[in-house]
Amino acid sequence: MTTNPSVSDSTAALTHLDAQGQAHMVDVAAKAQTVRQAIAEATVVMQPQTLATIEAGNAPKGDVLGTARIAGIMAAKQTAHLIPLCHPLPLQKVEVQIVPVPSLPGYQIQATVKTKAETGVEMEALTAVSVAALTLYDMAKGLEKSIEIRSIRLLSKIGGKSGSYSVDS
Structure with a gap:
């Protein structure tokens, strides 16, 4: 096998590249299983009338928030299929909360993911809020096409x- 001349000698410090600079899944078999938890959030901003219509339960596609919540949970469970080199994990908890924020106006989406495994669940929490936000957009796009998904980030782990x-620290 040939090596990539553009890969520097510091490749050994990069956990997802082998000695030849090729991407690979990190071996976590020797790591101890510990409790891991991650919390992520996304913000979805819309017009006040769109928020009011969703809150009243009058969106043309039906239950916007319930569908987005279920989509976020399902997404967390499928993260290893979506993110290259991500380990499949036994998830013990996936909770997705979608809270209206009239001052935006819009919604704050928060996902909490928990496992007992050899590696963390940050990607699962981030995937959950991302897909919940995308689903919220899909369910409400008939009301407003200019809905914005903002600030997807990890809050804690x-x-x-x-x-x-x-x-916060």
Whole structure:
């Protein structure tokens, strides 16, 4: 096998590249299973009338928030199929909350994902809020095409070798 001359000698420090610079899934078999949790959020901004119509339950496609919530849960469970090199994980908890925020106007979507495994669930939480936001858009696009999905981010994570992380700390 030939090596890629554009890959530097520092490749060994990159966890998802092998010695030849080729992408590979990290071997986590030797790592201990620990409780891991991640919380992510997304913001969806829309016109006040769109928010009012969704809140009243009058969207033409039906239950916008319920459908988006289920889509987020399903997405978390499918993350390893969507994100290259992501490990399939046994998820013990996936919770998606969608809260109206009249001051936006729009919604704050938050996903909490928990497992007991060798690797973390940050990607599962981020995937959950992303797909929930996309589904909310899809369910409401008949009301407004200019809905914006903003600020998808990790809020916190616990567990694993790297320890805890929170945007507040």
